[in-house]
Structures are given as C-alpha cells and as structure tokens.
Amino acid sequence: MTRACRLVVLLLISVVITLTLAACGDDDDGGVPATPTAQLPWQPGPFGVGVQQVAFTKKSATVPTQDRVLLTDIWYPTAPDAGPLDGTLGGVVNAPLAPGAANMPLLLFSHGGCSLPTLSRFFTRALASYGFIVAAPLHAGDLMTDPTCGINDSDGYANRPFDIGFVITALLQLNTDPTSFFSGAIDPHRIGMSGNSNGGNTTVLVSESDPRVIAGLVLTGALVGSAGAVARIHIPMMTQVGVLDSVCPVDRCERPLYLRLNPPKYLVEILRTGHTAFTDDGCYPNCCGPSSNCTACYPARPIPFCDAAGPDALTADAAHQFILRYAVPFLLHWVAGDNRFDAFLAPDAAPVGVIFTVDTAGS
Secondary structure, three states: OOHHHHHHHHHHHHHHHHHHHHHOOOHHHOOOOOOOOOOOOOOOOOOEEEEEEEEEEEEOOOOOOOEEEEEEEEEEEEOOOOOOOEOOOOEEEOOOOOOOOOOEEEEEEEOOOOEOHHHHHHHHHHHHHOOOEEEEEOOOOOEOOOOOOOOOOHHHHHHHHHHHHHHHHHHHHHHOOOOOOOOOOEEEEEEEEEEEOHHHHHHHHHHHHOOOOOEEEEEOOOOOOOHHHHHOOOOOEEEEEEOOOOOOOOOOOHHHHHHHOOOOEEEEEEOOOOHHHHOOOOOOOOOOOOOOOOOOOOOOOOOOOOOOOOOOOOOHHHHHHHHHHHHHHHHHHHHHOOOOOHHHHOHHHOOOOEEEEEEOOOO
C-alpha cells in the first residue's frame, strides 16, 4: 500500500470514529453543550456544603410594636470531604467554611407559602456547592408549622420582602464583624435573589425594591405589584415554571411576568411537571395517593394538588435536573460573574422537554 493510500485509510478511520462518538451522546439530555470543565450544572459543584441556622430579630413591617424572629437557614461552601451530611438539612451542620473562602456571592432564597426552606434543599445545596452563601429566612406566619397557614397568612406574606431586606443587612453586618463566622466571607456587590411560589412573588418584589440585588430567579411566580413596578426592574431575571402548574398557571402567571420584564430576561417552561417540582418533598408519582392529596408526603397537612404527578410526569430527579440546568448557569453568570456554564443559556441548547425563551437585547 502506498503512503498516500495509507493516509486516506487513516483519515477514513478517523472520520468513522468521530461520527460514532458523536452518535453516542446523552439521548435523555437532548445534547449537552461543551463546557470548560467536565462538570454539568445539575451535578454538585467543587465544594462540600455546610449548613447552620442563625436567628435574627426585627420589628414587624405590618405591626411595628411586635418583634419578628427570623430563623434563617444558611448553606455555604465547605471542604469537599466534610461530613457527616445531614440529609434533612442538606449539609454538614456547623462545618467550617471552605479553606480560603472569602468574598463569595450571596443568594437569598424565599420559600413557598406554608412551606420551609429545607423543602428546596436540592436547590440551596446545589448553589452552595458552586461557591454561594445561600440564606433562607423562615417567614413566620407563612410556614408549614404555623397553625393558621393557608387560612390566615396574609401578615406573613406582607412581611416577606422586608424579611429578605433585613437578612441581607444583617449578613452584611456580620461580614464586617471580625468575630463573626461569616467575617469577610461575603462579597456585598454580588447579591442575588430567588424563591419558589410565594417566594417567587417575593423575588419579584425584592428585585424591584432592593438595589443591592443584581439578579433575580423566580421559581414559579406571578406578576405581583403594579405593572409599572415590574417594569422598573432593571436587573437580569429568569422565570421558571412547570407547564402543568395548577396553582399559578403559566398563561396567567409566568408568561405575563416575562413579557413585562426588561431584558436581559429568560423564561424556562418545563414540560410534564407542575408547581411542586421546585421542592424536594413535593407531589410526585411515588408520593401521591389515589386521592390526589399528598398525605404520603405531609400526613399532618395534606396538599390539595398533585400537578407534578401522573403516569407521564417527570420524576423528582428529572425535574430537578431541568431546574438546575438553567438556575446554576444563570446565577453563576449574572451574580458570581462565572461563565463556565454560559453555553447552557444559549436558546439553541434547550433539551427536549423544555421551552426556553431568551431576550438579552442590549446586554
């Protein structure tokens, strides 16, 4: 065989190998964009996760004579090999900060109505593993443990944005206190806001009113406040929703919100799931009984909807993968200033099972 023939054969072999490898991609994901690292945004980041609870006390915004105690769950980066993990809290309790951790981005998280922050620990833990300090106050009066929740929780709801603003201020004060656990740990110029359900509404309100917040991520939420107030939001915003949402249907809540927002803005519509997809312990096929009440999840307080269940619905893990696929790149890019997963924010990179709408005009 001549030298030229050998070169042709080698080239043909190379092409066949390349095509074969390309055909062996992740079919379930619909194509994974190339990234600077081997990690994927729904996989844990390079840090372990510590967790602790801090109590802050403020005056009620609605009844100024009353004290309002804000127990605040805080997840943060720790050493990758830290342990033991508390499965309920989603972290290593009172673990030290990761060696050398300083000036980290801060993310505030507002839990859903009649819920708890730890019921979205898949989300808070994921962000902490990528270097965020994630602080989630328990909104008194709107907690699963409150006897009047779902009956008379208007006061708890009204206090929500003020709770978030107070916790930001309190954490920034701890950041400058040399005796504090969080001394020097927070970058005051990199603060993001997120929340699900009522917490998504809280995210809209805080994103409009608090100039310290530089990006907002709404995990199910509505066009709350006046349309003019939403139009005054001039920070990057992402809204996510399960298309089967029976609590805040996408045509009534997330799409109108997206249309009113200024760019850069993102809308993630996840097919085959609903409102409870954004929690760890929501209504999934392995949780709901035939009565469509989630008594198997919360025997003391059944949830009267099961829009994330059904024979064709996504599993919890599959729904969380889609949520993190977009949440982690968005918050890394717009809050942390980290572009490692920017490829996942490209409109043409959307996998099967997601409708992804983007408007980054002028960004």
